[in-house]
Amino acid sequence: MTPAVVCEDLWKSYHLHRPVGLKALVVGAAKTRETRFARQWALSGVNLRVSKGQAFGVLGHNGSGKTTLLSVLLGTVPADRGRIELQGRVASLLELGAGFHGDLTGEENIFLYASILGMSLRKIREQLPAIVEFSELDNAVESPLRVYSAGMMARLGFSIIAHCAADILLIDEVLAVGDARFQEKCRDYLRSFKQRNGTLIIVSHSMRELASLCDEGACLELGKIVDSGPVESVIAGYTGRAAAVGAARPPVQP
Amino acid sequence: MVAPGAEERPYGWWKLSLATHWTHTLELLYLLVRKDLKVRYKNRFLGYLWALANPLAFAFVYWIAFKFIMRVEMENYSLYLICGIFPWVWMSTGIANGTRSFLVNASLIKKASLPRAVLPLSSVIQESVHFLFALPVIIAFAVFAGDLPVRAGWLWQIPMLVGLQIAFVFPIALALAVTNVYVRDIEYLVGIGFSLLFFATPMVYPVSMVPEEYRRLFELNPLHALMQSWRSAVLQGSVEPAYLAQVAGFAVVAGLIAWALYRRLSPRIGELL
Numbered sequence: 283m284t285p286a287v288v289c290e291d292l293w294k295s296y297h298l299h300r301p302v303g304l305k306a307l308v309v310g311a312a313k314t315r316e317t318r319f320a321r322q323w324a325l326s327g328v329n330l331r332v333s334k335g336q337a338f339g340v341l342g343h344n345g346s347g348k349t350t351l352l353s354v355l356l357g358t359v360p361a362d363r364g365r366i367e368l369q370g371r372v373a374s375l376l377e378l379g380a381g382f383h384g385d386l387t388g389e390e391n392i393f394l395y396a397s398i399l400g401m402s403l404r405k406i407r408e409q410l411p412a413i414v415e416f417s418e419l420d421n422a423v424e425s426p427l428r429v430y431s432a433g434m435m436a437r438l439g440f441s442i443i444a445h446c447a448a449d450i451l452l453i454d455e456v457l458a459v460g461d462a463r464f465q466e467k468c469r470d471y472l473r474s475f476k477q478r479n480g481t482l483i484i485v486s487h488s489m490r491e492l493a494s495l496c497d498e499g500a501c502l503e504l505g506k507i508v509d510s511g512p513v514e515s516v517i518a519g520y521t522g523r524a525a526a527v528g529a530a531r532p533p534v535q536p
Numbered sequence: 537m538v539a540p541g542a543e544e545r546p547y548g549w550w551k552l553s554l555a556t557h558w559t560h561t562l563e564l565l566y567l568l569v570r571k572d573l574k575v576r577y578k579n580r581f582l583g584y585l586w587a588l589a590n591p592l593a594f595a596f597v598y599w600i601a602f603k604f605i606m607r608v609e610m611e612n613y614s615l616y617l618i619c620g621i622f623p624w625v626w627m628s629t630g631i632a633n634g635t636r637s638f639l640v641n642a643s644l645i646k647k648a649s650l651p652r653a654v655l656p657l658s659s660v661i662q663e664s665v666h667f668l669f670a671l672p673v674i675i676a677f678a679v680f681a682g683d684l685p686v687r688a689g690w691l692w693q694i695p696m697l698v699g700l701q702i703a704f705v706f707p708i709a710l711a712l713a714v715t716n717v718y719v720r721d722i723e724y725l726v727g728i729g730f731s732l733l734f735f736a737t738p739m740v741y742p743v744s745m746v747p748e749e750y751r752r753l754f755e756l757n758p759l760h761a762l763m764q765s766w767r768s769a770v771l772q773g774s775v776e777p778a779y780l781a782q783v784a785g786f787a788v789v790a791g792l793i794a795w796a797l798y799r800r801l802s803p804r805i806g807e808l809l
C-alpha cells in the first residue's frame with residue numbers, strides 16, 4: 283500500500299523561540315520547569331506512516347502533543363527536525379470557527395473559508411449548492427454567523443471541508459459538536475472519503491468515534507509515541523494506562 | 537535528553553500549502569478585502585463617508601491652525617493639505633493595520649495553511665480601496681476650491697501613483713507585521729513613529745520653508761518624495777521623475793529587506809501567536 287503520510291523522527295520544541303517584549307529582551311526571560319504541560323520537547327522523535335485510504339487515530343492525554351503533531355503535518359508550525367512526506371493536498375478542520383467571521387453571512391463565510399482551504403472561486407461557486415445542501419442549513423446561510431449556534435457552525439465547517447477535494451484530511455476533535463444525526467452523516471461521509479482513497483488523521487478523545495472510523499492509531503505520551511498499531515489495541519492500551527494513572531493519583535477531597 | 541540540531545529545517549511551510557498558485561492567492565486576497573470592507577460598512581448608516589471623515593477632519597484642523605491662526609502664506613494651502621493628507625492617512629492606516637494583521641488573524645495563522653503574506657497585503661489593499669473611494673473628493677476640491685484649470689492630462693498619473701504607493705507601503709507593512717509577532721511593542725512604536733514622521737515630513741508646510749542647511753536632509757525622506765508627487769500631480773499636473781525614482785528605489789530596497797525578514801521569520805509565527 284502506498285503511504286500518504288510519512289513522518290520520520292519528528293522533533294518539535296516550542297521553547298527555542300518565544301515572543302519577547304522589550305522587557306524580556308532587557309531583563310531576560312525566566313527559565314521554566316519541565317512539566318507535563320511545559321516541557322522542552324512537544325514532540326520527540328515521532329515516526330508515523332499512514333497508507334492511502336486509511337484512517338489514523340491519534341490518542342493521548344491533554345498536552346501530549348496531538349495538536350502539535352497535526353499542526354506540523356498541516357505546516358502551520360515547522361518541525362525542528364525530521365522528515366515529512368505528504369502525498370496529495372492537505373486540508374484541516376483543526377478548530378471550529380477559525381477563518382469564520384461573525385459579521386459575514388453563512389454563504390460569505392463559505393466563500394472565504396473554502397478559499398482559505400485552497401479552493402478556487404470557480405470551484406466554490408460550483409460546489410456552493412452542494413455545501414449548503416450537506417449542511418442542511420437551508421436559508422440560515424443568509425444570516426450572519428454570529429447568530430449561529432456551535433452546532434450550526436460545526437455543520438457549516440464540516441460541509442465546506444467535505445467539498446474541498448483534499449486527499450488528506452486532518453481533523454481535531456470538532457465532530458463532537460453537531461447533533462447525533464449530523465455526526466452520523468459526517469461519519470458516513472468520512473467512510474466514503476476513505477473508500478475513494480482519501481486519507482484521514484483524526485485526533486479525538488471519543489474512543490467510540492475512533493474505534494468506528496479508524497483502522498490504525500497511535501498513542502502519544504509526553505510527545506513520544508508509546509503505542510501504535512491496530513486502533514482497537516491502541517485504545518485498549520490507552521484506557522488501561524489511564525486507569526492505572528487514575529488509581530495512582532489520590533482522589534480529590536470534596 | 538540529547539537536543540537534536542535545531543537548525544535542520546527539512547521543509548518549508550509554504551511547500552505544504554494548498555494555496556501555492558498565484559491566481560488562488562489573488563482570489564483569496566479579493567475575498568479577504570471584500571470581507572473587511574463588508575464588515576466595516578455593515579450596519580453603518582453613513583457607510584463609506586466615514587472613510588472620508590478622518591482625513592478631512594485632519595485637513596480641516598491643520599487648515600484652521602496654520603492658515604487661520606498662524607497665517608501661513610501659501611497659494612492653495614487647503615488643497616496642499618488635502619492632497620497630502622489623504623495619501624498619508626492611507627499609508628499610515630494601511631501600515632498600522634498591516635502591522636497588526638498577523639495578531640488579528642491569529643486563528644487563521646495557527647489553524648490554516650495559507651500564504652501568510654496575503655494578510656498584511658489585504659490590509660494595505662483595503663485601505664487603498666478607501667483611498668480610491670476618496671479620490672473624487674480630492675478631484676472635486678481641485679476643481680472647485682483651488683481655482684486650477686481642470687486638466688484631464690494629470691489623471692493618468694493617479695493610477696501610477698497608486699501603484700507606486702502600494703509597492704512602497706506593502707513591504708513596510710509586511711516587515712513590521714512579521715517582526716511584531718516576535719516583539720509586540722512594535723505596533724505601539726508604529727503609532728508614535730507616524731505622529732513624529734507627519735511633522736518631520738513636509739505635510740503642513742512646504743519644503744521650501746525648511747531652513748536651507750536642513751533642506752537636503754528633509755528631501756532625503758522618501759515619504760516626502762511620495763507625498764510631494766501626489767501634491768504636484770494634482771496641483772501642477774506633473775510629477776518629478778527624480779521623486780518617482782526615489783520612491784521606487786526605496787520600495788525595491790524595502791521589498792528586499794521585507795522578503796528576507798519574511799522568509800526568515802514567518803515560519804515560526806504560527807507557534808508564537
